[in-house]
Amino acid sequence: METETFQPKIVAFCCHYCAYSSADLAGSMRIQYPPNVRIIRTPCTGRLETEYFMKALETGADGVLVAGCLEGGCHFVEGNLCARRRVNYTRDLLVEIGIEKDRIRMVNISAAMARPLADTIADMVETVRKLGPNPIKRNGSSKSENPS
Amino acid sequence: MIVAQRKTIPDLLAIVEKHRKLLVLGCGTCVTVCLAGGQREVSIISSALRMAAKLKGLPLEVEEGTIERQCDNVFLEQAADTIKNHDAVLSLGCGAGVQALAERYSGKPVYAGLDTAFIGILEERGVWAEKCAACGACMLHLYGGICPVTRCAKHMLNGPCSGSREDHCEVDSARPCAWQLIYERLKSIGQLDELKKTKPPKNWRPSLAGGCRTIVREDHRV
Numbered sequence: 001m002e003t004e005t006f007q008p009k010i011v012a013f014c015c016h017y018c019a020y021s022s023a024d025l026a027g028s029m030r031i032q033y034p035p036n037v038r039i040i041r042t043p044c045t046g047r048l049e050t051e052y053f054m055k056a057l058e059t060g061a062d063g064v065l066v067a068g069c070l071e072g073g074c075h076f077v078e079g080n081l082c083a084r085r086r087v088n089y090t091r092d093l094l095v096e097i098g099i100e101k102d103r104i105r106m107v108n109i110s111a112a113m114a115r116p117l118a119d120t121i122a123d124m125v126e127t128v129r130k131l132g133p134n135p136i137k138r139n140g141s142s143k144s145e146n147p148s
Numbered sequence: 149m150i151v152a153q154r155k156t157i158p159d160l161l162a163i164v165e166k167h168r169k170l171l172v173l174g175c176g177t178c179v180t181v182c183l184a185g186g187q188r189e190v191s192i193i194s195s196a197l198r199m200a201a202k203l204k205g206l207p208l209e210v211e212e213g214t215i216e217r218q219c220d221n222v223f224l225e226q227a228a229d230t231i232k233n234h235d236a237v238l239s240l241g242c243g244a245g246v247q248a249l250a251e252r253y254s255g256k257p258v259y260a261g262l263d264t265a266f267i268g269i270l271e272e273r274g275v276w277a278e279k280c281a282a283c284g285a286c287m288l289h290l291y292g293g294i295c296p297v298t299r300c301a302k303h304m305l306n307g308p309c310s311g312s313r314e315d316h317c318e319v320d321s322a323r324p325c326a327w328q329l330i331y332e333r334l335k336s337i338g339q340l341d342e343l344k345k346t347k348p349p350k351n352w353r354p355s356l357a358g359g360c361r362t363i364v365r366e367d368h369r370v
Contacts, residue, residue, distance in 0.1 A: 054196065054199075090271050093157070
């Protein structure tokens with residue numbers, strides 16, 4: 001698949017209190033972001049476990065974006081800090097597996113940051129587009145058809 | 149509790165790559181608490197193995213399971229049917245769990261997915277520290293509840309080595325001197341006199357030196 005034409009599939013875990021609201025705001029403000037992201041609302045990014053990121057990548061996502069509140073602004077005090085540590089752990093795990101660690105990224109977005117969210121998504125899509133499709137999909141079919 | 153940590157994914161793949169149907173079996177006790185081999189870690193490691201195998205083009209099927217306690221035959225029975233349907237088991241239990249599985253299912257390859265490290269406690273979130281060497285002849289009552297066998301790098305039993313720097317061990321400057329801790333603890337509970345008593349040489353026979361140990365309780369045997 002040509003890198004230029006490849007449309008990556010990005011799973012974006014967005015915190016209800018910030019990034020999800022900023023995506024909402026982006027819609028209200030008519031700010032466009034690439035349609036490559038599938039947004040999943042979470043009560044807090046601190047709710048996310050490493051296994052969620054792994055399952056997303058295993059079942060066919062080309063990239064995972066975790067968007068939590070600004071540091072110091074978490075509704076649950078430090079959920080976003082926990083999420084960042086888990087994302088870092090997942091990045092290390094991906095290296096062990098043999099997958100590019102840049103397929104997963106943690107960002108901090110406030111509910112008012114509609115434009116930065118759109119820019120972040122565009123940047124993530126571009127990063128993953130350069131990386132190419134998830135290598136899991138290159139070697140036989142992924143589990144995307146029948147996720148466990 | 150028993151504290152363990154997972155082996156790396158390349159190491160695990162090298163162990164299991166000769167099999168086609170693998171069961172990754174977690175344990176719901178110590179290794180769940182130390183975040184090494186519980187249900188969540190089974191899920192993570194299984195995903196990682198599936199992905200790593202796919203990248204290498206290996207036809208490895210990985211299924212997941214967790215039982216309450218791998219070191220107990222009663223719980224091992226619960227996994228019998230699942231284990232029967234797989235070529236091999238990658239145990240995420242401690243060393244005792246792996247061996248219990250291997251003994252119970254003698255015809256089935258059982259591999260250790262974790263490196264069992266020590267008996268310890270959760271000191272702070274994400275940090276576990278060794279507290280007990282299971283030496284078989286506990287002397288904690290003499291040292292204010294701080295074990296010099298485990299926590300002193302030189303296992304000194306009759307006082308400090310004099311090598312400590314600013315209350316920290318000369319072997320590892322990040323580690324507090326066990327004997328400093330013992331002194332402060334005995335002082336705070338009014339038992340400094342304990343230090344004036346000369347301790348006889350420790351009986352090491354109940355420790356691991358003579359091979360694996362067994363405890364028999366006749367009152368509980370059937």
